[in-house]
Structure formats: structure tokens, C-alpha cells
Amino acid sequence: MHTLYHLPLDPGSRKIRLLLREKGLDAELKAEKIWERREAFLRLNPAGEVPVLLTPDGSVIPDALVIAEYLEDVCPEPSMLGKDPLDRAEVRRLEQWFDRKFAREVSELLLEEKVLKRFLANGNPNSSAIRAANQNIHYHLEYVGWLAERRNWLAGDDVSLADLTAAAHLSCLDYLGDVPWEQHGSARDWYARVKSRPSMRPILADFLPGNPPPEHYADLDF
């Protein structure tokens, strides 16, 4: 059995939870409060970040991107990257789009201001950062809709790491009630299909005490 050090509202952790399920691999989840900088955890990952995967033979793999490529290397079926090098490049391009661009312009801002600052009791939320993220998300949802109207899944014919990565980010924000689905029908239709995948079930069941999700969060017909 794998062990995954994670945080419930961390997009990288959610991506790996989804990927493990899509590949039919079980993992025990351990929530790691990275802000406590626990020494035993820093020995596993000197960068001090989640996710970190412990494999059944005791190997330690940190970083969502590194873990995803590792799981593709050791468990290539079902592939979430595809076979053709150009298809794989398109999947990875969209993975980077969400993990870097969407993160910088939307999800890191909202998660830092609305979640991390509360846990750390570290100052008041910065309302201009929240406002910027709430504006930027529209442009990204347009892009998701544009892709989903032209392709079966975001990167092409098959579900891929691009869909899992986008869903990882958007599901965190949806937990906060911060995704304006009603203005983005094509993106919502795509997300409804993602939500109905069995790999999403544990994520839709996530519940943070004192910080419940909005009603539509787990609703497949939202």
C-alpha cells in the first residue's frame, strides 16, 4: 500500500489522489500540516511541501509533477498521458497551464488568502488579491469551455492528467464556493463529467470541520 502525505485543499495533493484512483492504486492518506515544519517530514522532503508519496517498498517521491510522472513510469496502464509524443506534450502543456498559470493567477491567491491565512492566523485576507483571482478565473473557465467544446476531454479524445489537474484546482475552489459555473456552461458540462468519475468520489466527500462546502459541491447535477 502507498502512503500519501497531503492536504485536503491542496491542488497537487488532489491531483495525485485522482491519479492513484484512476490507476486502481490504493493509498493511505496522512494530512501533513506543512506549516508546522515537522522535522521527520522535512527529512522526507526538504522542500517541506505536500504531496509526498511513500511507495510500498519505502521509496519517497515528493512533488505532484514528479509523483505523476513516476506513477506513469511504474504503472503505465491506464495511461493518463497517452502514447503519442505530441499528445503527451499537449497533456503536459495543459498540466503546466493549471499548475503554474492558473495557480499563480487564481488558485494560489484564493487558497492562500482564504484558507492558509486562517490556519496560520496570519493576518487578514488581502481583498485585492481575492478580487484579482475572482476576475482572472473567468478567463480560465472560458479556456476550459473552449477546449471542451472542441475535444472530448481537455487534451484530446481521452481523459488525461490535464483533466485531473484542472479538476484538482477547480474542486478546491468549488469547495470554497468560488467557481462561477452559472456563467460558464461548457466548463460546467465538462466538470459534471469529471465529477461523475469514480476517482472523484473521495474528493467530493472531503469535509473540513468548521469549514463545510457549499451544497452543490458534491452534487453531480449542480
Next chain:
Amino acid sequence: MHTLYHLPLDPGSRKIRLLLREKGLDAELKAEKIWERREAFLRLNPAGEVPVLLTPDGSVIPDALVIAEYLEDVCPEPSMLGKDPLDRAEVRRLEQWFDRKFAREVSELLLEEKVLKRFLANGNPNSSAIRAANQNIHYHLEYVGWLAERRNWLAGDDVSLADLTAAAHLSCLDYLGDVPWEQHGSARDWYARVKSRPSMRPILADFLPGNPPPEHYADLDF
């Protein structure tokens, strides 16, 4: 022949220039002033960033990480990732270390404040960002030295994308005269070995009019 849209002091662009050379692939370099947001370039890469690779058959691959994985997929020998999944994970872990952590804590700060702001005539350099980067770099050079004392190359026995990525970042800063090599002998010994690789020659010959490198920049015995 490949075409690479790049910028001379962009670490991602330098990584791909190094990787192409290590794999024996030729590429025509085209400097792209991304701040002009040229429409034809935005059609190639909607993210508006370099590097972007045009393959001989006209395919477009954006993003240093995506290009690196693509080149490994289509031209696996000589591999810069290795064969064993755990070795590959260690290479990718260090790639992420430099492309995310070192970038955020050191190279993006210095390149943005000292280079980009000058090209954009966009305000004065932020001296506290520069001071933070100049402090942070010591900790990263310690880590490079620590790895280089224990391994033949940064990620293990063989030269890899980890070395190319670290060299891509550090060579940009070395061009600015911002790497305190004299205080970090083990890191300097590793960089001297990287510098002597044929793939580094074009990078050591880079010259920005009005902004020449310090004398030691191209010196193999610095």
C-alpha cells in the same frame, strides 16, 4: 532543423538549448521579445512565454518542462532522465527544485529586477527583492555543493536534466555577476565541470549589447 523561440537570459530557454546540444540536435534560435506580445507568437503559445520549440515537421511545443519531456520521448538517447523510475524521479525532483523553488527564491527575483525592468523601462529595481535573492542563493549553493560532494553529478552517477536545469539558472545569474562562487567551493567545482561540456559553449558565448558579462563568465578556470 528545429527552431527555438527563446530569450538569452531565460533559464527555461537555456535548459532547452543545453538539452538539444546534449542530444546532438540542431536548432535555429530566434529571440522573442515576449513583452511585445506579438500576435503571431501568441498563436504559437497562448501563455505568451518562451521557450517554444518548432519541430522540423511544424509541430509547436511550448514550455521548458514540456519540451524537455517531449525531447526525451522522441529522442531517448542519450537520456538526460535515466532509465530507472526512481532515478528519473530524483532527476525530476531536482528539476522542480530549480525551476520552482530556486526560481521563486532567487533567479526570478534577480532577473526580473535587474533585466526585465530595464528592458521594459518599468520602474526602478526593488532593492529588497535583490537583497533577499542575494541571501537565498547561499542556501541553494550549499545544497548544490552537498549533492556534488556525495554524487558524481547532482542527481546521481550520470549527467542529467538536473545538472542542465541548475546550470541554466546559475549561468543566467553568473552573466549578471551574481553568483558568490568563492564562498562555495564544491558548487564551483561542479559548475566548472558543467562549463567544460561542449553543450555549454554557445551559452558561454552569449553577449548582450550594452550589458556585457563579467570576465570570469566564460572562463573555464574561474
